[in-house]
Amino acid sequence: MAIKPLNRKAEALTDRPMEDVRIYSFGDCCPGFLPGWEVGANGGVDPCPWQSDLPACHPCYWTAQVPDNTTYPQWLDRCANISQDWEALCTVPD
Amino acid sequence: MPIPSAEARRVERFFAFEEAGRRLIFAVDSTAFVEADDPAWALLEDLRGAGVLRRASVVQRLAERFGLEEAEATVQSFEKLDILVPIDRPRVVVDAKPIQSRPLSSLVLHVAHDCNLRCGYCYADFGRYGGAEGMMSPELAIRHVDGLFNQLAVGQDVYVTFFGGEPLMNMPVVFAAHAHAKARAQAEGRRISFGITTNATLLTEELATFFRDERFTVTVSIDGPPDINDRLRPLHGGGGSYERIIERVRTSKIKAVARVTLTRQATDVARIVRHLVEAGFTSVGVSPVASGNARFDFGPEDLAKVMEGMRALTDDFVEWAKRGEVHPFSNLKTLVEQVAAGEPRGMPCGAASALSAADNKGDLYACHRLVGEAAFKIGHVDTGVDAEKRLQLMTEMHPRSRAPCQDCWARYICGGGCHHIAWLHSSRAEAPWQISEGFCDFLRDWYRLGLTTYARLADEAPAIFAKLGGPRSACGQPEGL
Ligand code: SF4
Ligand code: SF4
Numbered sequence: 001m002a003i004k005p006l007n008r009k010a011e012a013l014t015d016r017p018m019e020d021v022r023i024y025s026f027g028d029c030c031p032g033f034l035p036g037w038e039v040g041a042n043g044g045v046d047p048c049p050w051q052s053d054l055p056a057c058h059p060c061y062w063t064a065q066v067p068d069n070t071t072y073p074q075w076l077d078r079c080a081n082i083s084q085d086w087e088a089l090c091t092v093p094d
Numbered sequence: 095m096p097i098p099s100a101e102a103r104r105v106e107r108f109f110a111f112e113e114a115g116r117r118l119i120f121a122v123d124s125t126a127f128v129e130a131d132d133p134a135w136a137l138l139e140d141l142r143g144a145g146v147l148r149r150a151s152v153v154q155r156l157a158e159r160f161g162l163e164e165a166e167a168t169v170q171s172f173e174k175l176d177i178l179v180p181i182d183r184p185r186v187v188v189d190a191k192p193i194q195s196r197p198l199s200s201l202v203l204h205v206a207h208d209c210n211l212r213c214g215y216c217y218a219d220f221g222r223y224g225g226a227e228g229m230m231s232p233e234l235a236i237r238h239v240d241g242l243f244n245q246l247a248v249g250q251d252v253y254v255t256f257f258g259g260e261p262l263m264n265m266p267v268v269f270a271a272h273a274h275a276k277a278r279a280q281a282e283g284r285r286i287s288f289g290i291t292t293n294a295t296l297l298t299e300e301l302a303t304f305f306r307d308e309r310f311t312v313t314v315s316i317d318g319p320p321d322i323n324d325r326l327r328p329l330h331g332g333g334g335s336y337e338r339i340i341e342r343v344r345t346s347k348i349k350a351v352a353r354v355t356l357t358r359q360a361t362d363v364a365r366i367v368r369h370l371v372e373a374g375f376t377s378v379g380v381s382p383v384a385s386g387n388a389r390f391d392f393g394p395e396d397l398a399k400v401m402e403g404m405r406a407l408t409d410d411f412v413e414w415a416k417r418g419e420v421h422p423f424s425n426l427k428t429l430v431e432q433v434a435a436g437e438p439r440g441m442p443c444g445a446a447s448a449l450s451a452a453d454n455k456g457d458l459y460a461c462h463r464l465v466g467e468a469a470f471k472i473g474h475v476d477t478g479v480d481a482e483k484r485l486q487l488m489t490e491m492h493p494r495s496r497a498p499c500q501d502c503w504a505r506y507i508c509g510g511g512c513h514h515i516a517w518l519h520s521s522r523a524e525a526p527w528q529i530s531e532g533f534c535d536f537l538r539d540w541y542r543l544g545l546t547t548y549a550r551l552a553d554e555a556p557a558i559f560a561k562l563g564g565p566r567s568a569c570g571q572p573e574g575l
Contacts, residue, residue, distance in 0.1 A: 002137075002168035003119070003128040003175070006552050009436025010126035014174045 097148045102181035103173075105141045109503035113546045116553075120545055122503050124176055125436045127545060133160040133168040141172075146181055193489050195481065199250055200444065201242045202451040202462040205230045205267045206259035209293070209330075229263070230454040232270035237475050238452040239275045243282070245479060252279055255289040257451070257462050262296035272308065291315065291353070293327070295338045302346035314343060314350045314375075318366035326360060340373060351424070354380040358396040363403030368410070371422050379424040384463070384515050397536040404540060408547040415555035420562060429507075429544035430551065431562050438506035445513050446472055446488050450479070460487060463514040469523055470513075490525030491516070497526075498534060504541040511537065 005011040107122035110130070117130040119138065130138065137156055141147070149169065156165035172178040207228050230238075239254065246252065254275050256268050272288060279286035289311040305312050316339050317323040324334025343350055352375035354366055363380055370378045382392060382400070392400070407423050411430075414421040421427065432439070441447070446460035453465050456475035464470035472487060473479040493499045493510020502508070511534070516527035529537075551558055 002134040002164070002171045003130055005126070005128050006118075006549055007125075007127040007434050007436040009124055010121075010128045010175065012436075013124065013126050013176065014128075014171060016174055018170060018174070 097146060097181075100180075101149050103147045103149050103152070103178050104181050105144050105147070106177050106179055106185075107503065108138070108177050110135075110138050111542065113549070116549060118545060118549055119175075119177075120503070121175055121177055123438065123506065125433075125438050125506050126175055127433060127436060127548070128175065129549065133164050134171070136160070137168050137172060141178065147178075149178075152178075193485065193492060195447065195485050195488060197245045197247050197250060198242060198448055198450045198479065199246065200253035200255070200449040201238065202255045202257045202449070203230065203235055203238060203267075203271060204257050204259065204451060204453045204462070204465055205235060205261045205271070206264040207454055208263060209258060209260040228454045230267050232267050234454065234456060234475065235267045235271040236274045237456075238458075239271050239278070241452075241458075241473075241475050241478060242450070243275075243278050246282075246284070250284065252284050252286045253289070254286065255291065255462070257291050260293055260296070261290055262292050262294075262301070265301070276308075287311070289313065293335065293339065294342045294348075294350070295329070295335055297342040297346045297348065299346045302348040305348065312348055312350045313353050314339065315353050315355065316340075316370065317354055317360060318362075319369040322360045322362075322366060326355075326357060344374075350375060351377040351379065354378065355383050356380050356392075356400060357383045358392050361392075361396050361399040361403070363400050364406040364410075365403070367403075367407055367423050375422060377422050377424045384512075384518050392533075392536075394532055397532065401536065401539050401543070404543060408543060408550075411547060412550050412554060415551055415558035418555075418557065418561070420558065426544065426547065427562065429541070430548050432507065433544055433548040434559055434562065439509040440506070441493065442509035442511055442513070446470070446484055446491070460491075461514065463512075464517075467517070469517070469525075487525075491527065495526040496528050498528065498531070502534065502538070504538045507541045507544070508537055 003010075003014070005014050109120045109122060111118055111120075117135050118127070119130050119134075120127050133156060136159060137152070140152060140155060153162070153165045153169050156168060160168070169178065207230075242252065242254075252275065254271070256271070258264075261268055268290070275286060275288075278284075288308060290305065291313040292315070294314045294316070302312075304310075315327075316336070317326050320334060320336040323336040323339075327335045329335050329338070352370045352373075354363075354370065356363060356366075360366065367378050367380065384391070404426075407421075408426060411421040411423060411426050443449070443461070445464070449461050450472060451459045451462040451465050452475070453459070457465075457471055458473035458475070458479065459465045459467065460470040460472055470487065471480075472484040489495075491513045493505070496510060496516065499505050499508075499510050511529045513527065515533065516529045519530040519533065520527040
C-alpha cells in the first residue's frame with residue numbers, strides 16, 4: 001500500500017472501490033460539530049456527556065459548545081427523535 | 095497540446111510533513127490523514143505546486159523509479175484520497191452553503207456580574223463586563239429561559255449554563271432558573287443539560303450534591319499550583335485562592351473539570367497541567383487568556399514556551415495511552431479525537447448560531463465572552479432575538495470572511511478560530527475580524543502537534559482509540575460517504 005490510512009476518514013476514502021472515485025462523493029460527515037456532542041461516549045444519548053461539549057468550544061473550552069447550525073442548518077432534520085435516530089445525524093443532509 | 099479531459103488531473107490541497115522519521119500527509123478539505131511510503135512521498139514531490147497534470151505522465155514518471163505496478167497503485171491511492179482529482183470534478187467547498195439561522199439551543203446565563211476573586215486578566219472586568227456590578231434577578235433569569243424556550247423547534251434539546259462573574263454568589267437565581275427550565279423541558283418533552291463554571295471558593299457539600307443529582311457539568315477555574323494560581327487569582331480581600339479551591343473541591347467531593355487560563359505570567363503549561371492532574375481533576379483544559387491587555391496576553395516568546403509545554407504533555411499523553419489510560423489533558427484528547435474522526439469542521443463554535451449569552455440588563459449576545467460588546471448583541475429579553483441582526487452577525491463573522499483562513503491548511507481542523515479572539519486581535523468595531531498571524535502560527539503548530547501525537551498513538555498505542563470519546567464508529571463509514 002502506497003499510503004497507510006491513519007484516521008477514519010482516510011480509511012473510508014481508501015476503502016472505496018476504484019470506480020467510485022470518479023463520482024463526486026465527498027462525505028460531509030458530521031462536519032462542524034464534534035460528534036459525541038449529542039451522543040454519549042458509550043453510544044447512549046442519556047445522560048448526554050457534557051465533557052464532550054466542553055473542549056469543543058474552540059479554543060475557549062468553556063461548557064457552552066453547540067452544534068454548527070450555520071454551516072449545516074439541517075443537521076437535525078432527519079431526526080424526529082434524537083434518542084432513537086441519532087445515527088441518521090451522521091451524514092448531513094443536502 | 096491540451097490534455098484530454100478524461101486524462102487531466104488537478105491537485106487538491108494537502109499538508110505534508112515529516113516528524114520523527116515518519117512522512118505524514120493530511121488532506122486539507124477532507125481531513126483524511128495518512129502515512130506515506132517511498133513511492134507516495136515521491137509522488138507528492140511531483141504534485142507539489144503542479145497545476146493540471148496528465149495522469150499517464152504522472153504514472154510514468156513514478157514508474158521510472160518504482161515500477162509500473164507500484165506507480166499505478168500509488169496514483170490510485172491518491173485519487174481515492176481525493177488529492178489527485180479529475181479536472182472536471184467540482185471543487186469541494188466544505189462550507190459553501192448559505193448561512194441560515196435556526197433556533198438557538200444553548201443559553202449562558204450571566205447570573206452574577208460580580209466576583210469574589212480579582213483576577214487581573216479577567217475579560218469580564220471582574221464580572222462586570224464593562225458595566226456596573228450587578229446580580230441577575232430570578233425573574234429576569236426565568237424570562238431569559240422562557241425566551242430561549244419560546245423560539246425552540248419541536249423536540250429540540252436545550253443547554254443551560256450558569257456563568258458569571260461568580261455564579262455561586264447568586265445561587266437563588268441558579269435554583270430558580272434551573273427549576274423553571276427543567277419543568278419546561280419536561281412539559282415539552284425535551285432533553286436538557288446544565289453546566290456551571292465557578293471558581294469553587296463558595297462551594298459547599300449541599301451544592302455539590304445538588305449539582306451531582308441534577309447532573310450539572312461543573313467546571314472549576316483554577317490556574318495551577320499555588321505559586322501560579324495565587325498570583326493570578328487573588329481573593330477579593332487579598333490572599334490566594336488556591337487552598338480554598340482545592341479544599342472546597344475535596345470536601346464537597348464534587349467531580350469537577352479544571353479549566354486553566356494561561357497568561358504570559360504563567361506559560362509553564364506542562365507543570366500546571368501535571369499539577370492539576372495530580373490534584374485529582376479528571377479533566378484539565380487550558381485556554382490562552384484573551385484580555386486585550388499586554389500585561390497578560392501572549393507575545394511570540396510566550397507562545398513558544400506554551401508550545402514547548404504542550405509538546406511535553408503529548409509525551410505524557412502517549413505514555414498514559416501505552417498503559418491503557420486516557421490522560422486528562424482535554425485539549426489534546428479532543429484534538430486527537432477530532433483527528434481520529436476526520437470530520438471537517440466548518441465553524442469554530444456555535445456562537446450566535448446556536449449559542450447565546452444573557453446578561454442582567456436583559457441583553458442577549460453571541461457568546462459568553464462577547465457579553466457587553468455592542469457588535470455582538472443579538473437581542474433583548476423584551477423583544478426576543480433580533481433575527482436580522484443575528485443573521486448579519488453570523489454572516490459577517492463566518493470564517494469564510496477571514497481571508498487567511500481560506501489558504502490555511504488547518505482550516506477544517508481549526509474551524510476558523512474563536513470570534514472573540516479574532517475581534518480582540520482586529521481592534522476594529524466592524525467585521526471581518528481576523529486572528530493575528532502570530533497566533534495562527536501558534537494554532538497551526540498545535541494542530542500539527544495533534545496530528546503527530548495521533549500518528550504516534552496509531553503506532554504505539556492503538557488500543558487507546560477505543561477508550562477515547564465519541565461514537566465515531568457511526569461516522570466515517572464508506573456507505574456514509
Ligand atoms: S489557524 Fe488561523 S488562519 Fe488557520 S483556520 Fe484557524 S483561524 Fe483561520
Ligand atoms: S466565539 Fe470564542 S469564546 Fe465565544 S463560543 Fe466561540 S470559541 Fe468560545
